[in-house]
Amino acid sequence: MRALIVSDSHGLTNELVVLKDRHMTDVDLLIHCGDSELIHNADEMLQFISVRGNCDHDQELPTEQVVKVGDKEVLITHGHLYNVKMTLMNLNYRAKELGASIVCFGHSHVAGAEMIDETLFINPGSIRLPRLRRERTYAILDLKDKNASVSFYDINGTKVDSLTTEVQFT
Numbered sequence: 001m002r003a004l005i006v007s008d009s010h011g012l013t014n015e016l017v018v019l020k021d022r023h024m025t026d027v028d029l030l031i032h033c034g035d036s037e038l039i040h041n042a043d044e045m046l047q048f049i050s051v052r053g054n055c056d057h058d059q060e061l062p063t064e065q066v067v068k069v070g071d072k073e074v075l076i077t078h079g080h081l082y083n084v085k086m087t088l089m090n091l092n093y094r095a096k097e098l099g100a101s102i103v104c105f106g107h108s109h110v111a112g113a114e115m116i117d118e119t120l121f122i123n124p125g126s127i128r129l130p131r132l133r134r135e136r137t138y139a140i141l142d143l144k145d146k147n148a149s150v151s152f153y154d155i156n157g158t159k160v161d162s163l164t165t166e167v168q169f170t
Helices: 014-023 089-098
Strands: 002-006 029-032 048-050 064-069 072-077 102-104 112-116 119-123 137-144 147-154 165-168
Touching (some): 014 029, 089 119, 112 165
Parallel strands (some): 002 029
Antiparallel strands (some): 112 119, 147 165
């Protein structure tokens, strides 16, 4: 099972279309973690499972969604309601409440993936305004049995090897 994860596109449209076109045949799921600044039914957002971020005004977008990816429950949220710029503790508690073993979020614009208390946290960074690095990034999650690999790519599709993370669920 493969999922493309993007966040914080802040009004970009062509880039979302390019990402969809580039990966549509090699991913099973498209996830947008909020701050698209587009309406939920904008052509560019079609096919994305998306949530509302602090810069989104479309009330049709939920603040969080839980989806099944393979045999894992995945919590998708923007992160602003959980204070993710300061700590992942609140988001970790929410994941536990919902039985999610993977969390996709944005808000901080800082790309990274890490395992905390048996939960995989993935922030794809931002394809518009990255922080702590130059590359405008998105992520691809590969799930096979108990193994997960998170690969990061810049907006041009070049892999950012230094961010790649591999974990194993117990």
